[in-house]
Amino acid sequence: MIVIWEGIKQALYSLRANPLRSLLTTLGIVIGITTVIAITSVIEGLNISFAEELATMGSNVLYVQKWAWVDKEWYKYRHYRNLGMLEYNAIAKIASDAQFISPMYRTVKDIKHGNKKAEFVMVAGVNEQYKDIRAAYPAAGRFLVKYEVEGGRPVCVLGSEVAESLFGQENPLGKNVLIDSTHFRVVGVLEKKGKFFDMNLDTVVLVPFGAFERAFGARHRSLTIVLLVPDQETIPKVENEIRAVMRRVRKVPFGKEDDFAINRVDVFKQLYEKLTGGLYATMFGVGAISLIVGGIGIMNIMLVSVTERTREIGIRKALGATNRIVLFQFLVEAVTLSAVGGIIGVVLGLLVAQLIAKVSPVPAAVRYWSVLLGLGFSSAVGILFGLWPARSAALKDPIEALRYE
């Protein structure tokens, strides 16, 4: 026990006696641990904000569209025909497993109320089932109802941010908003959600599908068909059914590629996993290289230290220190050095993560295990690279060592 304390004291003494030398020695460890902590914090931050939001988006929602959300060969979609009610009706008829289904047109408009204006707002024409598909529940008023959709009535449901910017403290229910030249009566305001790409429900205005067609036209627009499937297991089955019926309706010849896409939030999940996988790989690479360099630095300085203190080793051995005790002492010293580097690295890493969170949209979340990971890694490096110098100290002949000048 006392030997551990002696080793730590000696290491701290060396740190104080040669601050520059020690700093340079631990630099590799510092960089390595900083990288590990900063990147794990950022990834953890992403996990919280991004992945959880992804989950609330509902991975059971299918979007049948002309475009695939994630595809490098985006140019081939240009020649595909738009989707329309023909496809919607065909899918609605066969997709018996889908709990809810809605057609959807989308456009971006400025919205006015009195002298207030909300610019570039996503306006979507949907049916009453869209509420359950996207969990778009009203915080005030109600969602669109069936007869409004069937009659194409000029009513609308506002996203929470839109409602706030147009009405402020005023109650929007029953008031009219002006989109292009059509007045829409507000029947509901949606609960506040969170952002998620362009499907942010806070900044959207939902109107009955028929009203959308009448006000903004349906020509040159490609329809999106939105379905909610009860669980993950039925997704492949529903997807297959949709593919079959879509190919038939769109007369895609046998052997040709689909000229449409079935999108799911899961593609973002895959994209996200790819991204974080890349980050982890970077972290691992940079971290590993720095830790090896740092370890060699520690080994180097420990070898110097062992040589400088040859006589001390002789004294200790003459007074009864066994080889094992001497080995242990120098090992503890190496671990202390690298652990100090690790602590500095953890602190810097946390600062870097905070900095990234401040200046970029990427969030950061500190996990206590990442701190332990950093300290564990740096200590392991200390043991690994301290072993050889410590062994050379332990094996010194006491007579030779005592004579060393």
Place this chain on the structure above:
Amino acid sequence: MLIRCRNLTKIYYTGKIQVPALIEIDLDVKQGEFVAIMGPSGSGKSTMMNILGCLDTPTYGIYELDGIQIQSRTEEELARIRNRKIGFVFQTFNLLPRASALANVELPLIYAGITAEERHQKAMEALGSVSLVDRAHHKPNELSGGERQRVAVARALVTGPSLVLADEPTGNLDSKTSNEIMSLLAKLHEAGNTILVITHEQDIAKYAHRVVHLRDGKIESDAMRSVS
């Protein structure tokens, strides 16, 4: 018998040449003796000191310390024997430069696995026996040569060893301080300690009750003398 050497021989092999440093030494030292081992350089004094101090083992022959066979012990065992049985005093003091006098004296007790409280108490007692209690928290570079060697003596005594082994203890000291240190050793001898001094100085040897002369690896003479 504290020390019993029979046929003690040490041969160094340097390349193809064999260099005999000690040749078939027979030596007995009783508990409580004050022995000086003398001889010119190259006589085998240092080898003798290393073997008697359990820092080295003989090539052949028997060395018994306090009833323990020393030859053919492992390094770990030798370290433990040194810790319990032997107190070293070196020519160059060999104190740890960065540790206080007290910490230096405590060092052998650390390796003996003694608790902090007891260590402190024993170390202070040892420093008291060399009249250095007031210097306990000084670093070696804050002490005079004589004081440093007294710290080293305290360190040698602190474990209550069977044998205090002093290798040219006054080699780095002026004659006045040398006499102080030797008087201290003589006092410790009177208190019952067994002391073995290795030296080439006649003045130092005269403090001992018995002088063993070495020459060319053999005992040339071994005589009791009355102390003046």
